Amino acid sequence: MNTSEFNSFIVILIYGSLVLLSLLKLTNPLKVNRKANIWFGIFLFLWSTFWLDEVLLLITGSAIEFHSLLPVRFVQFLTPIVFYLSVLFYTNPSFTFKISGLKFLILPAAFLLCIILGQSGYEVPFENLSVILILIQALFYTGLSYITIRKHQRKIQQFSSNTEGINLNWLEYIILVLFMVNIIYVIYNLFYDPKSLNFFINTTFLLVIYFVAYYSLKQKEIYPLEERQRQELISIDEDSGDEEVRRKLIPDEELLKIKTQLEMMMETQKPYLDSELNLIKLAEMVSVSTHHLSYVINTGFEKNFFQYVNEFRVDYAKILLKDPNSKLSILGIAYESGFNSKTSFNTTFKKLTGQTPSEFKK
Structure with missing residues (x-):
């Protein structure tokens, strides 16, 4: 031919x-x-x-x-x-x-x-x-x-902790x-x-x-099918983490109260281990609106939702990687820590620590 x-x-x-x-x-x-x-x-x-x-x-x-x-x-x-x-x-x-x-x-x-x-x-x-x-x-x-x-x-990144399947x-x-x-x-x-x-x-x-x-x-549904939830997430500004566009949604006292409550829940209940965790789920757990929770994370912690949740996941993964008695593989540790793929685990881990999980373990 x-x-x-x-x-x-x-x-x-x-x-x-x-x-x-x-x-x-x-x-x-x-x-x-x-x-x-x-x-x-x-x-x-x-x-x-x-x-x-x-x-x-x-x-x-x-x-x-x-x-x-x-x-x-x-x-x-x-x-x-x-x-x-x-x-x-x-x-x-x-x-x-x-x-x-x-x-x-x-x-x-x-x-x-x-x-x-x-x-x-x-x-x-x-x-x-x-x-x-x-x-x-x-x-x-x-x-x-x-x-x-x-x-x-x-x-x-303002509402999803795992963006790999929805980032287009x-x-x-x-x-x-x-x-x-x-x-x-x-x-x-x-x-x-x-x-x-x-x-x-x-x-x-x-x-x-x-x-x-x-x-x-293989493209997943990007936004929730339920109309109210979808509208809530769509209305969140993609630049709401930037200082110049951030507006004061709640008083500082309320912000501090929600921030403290959120920190305690993340430490005790570890919701970040759920790979499907999103802003809606976390807001329901803290009993606040998605907009208020997004504001607290952006303003109180100066991070977006994705960064906030994945820092907890990486810290948890470090504990597992340091454990000499752990029989989990790198992929197993990724899933155990709340990541939904080895790629997202490696990428996020290296971005936050400067090392891949394998390098950190060695």
């Missing part, structure tokens, strides 16, 4: 994989992150159409310029927006569309006008302008999606890889024959798609 035939095989795999994954996300058999998965499924389907011309060529044996049809070009132009909407719903399942959101239709409207005028006798200038709009749209929503995910990663790292990696691949492709287009790069680009995209399939299908 030569390079051309192998590239054709990869194209078929890309298109088939994207369509299949799109259907899986739209049907959502696990019933998690419902709205986000619908938008992500639509994004995957739109993404698959970029290879449809090549697939039709392989099937029919003749070139079919499916992508040149006006409705197809316009719908494909919406792909970055649809991806951004999926990110919005992953990070905030209660997101609702508002009138102010109409500003996001400015670029699509400008693009539609360009391709209509381009087909009316002004092809060259408007075709060039439409390409520029495609690049602007892709870069703008890629950047916006990346910023939204980074904010989400800070927010979840896989979406962040997709953005970075696609961004780098597109830069390489644009540069190669300018100076070399772009056809010679098709094999590399398609192989990279296929690997990215399998990566997406693996992580998107």
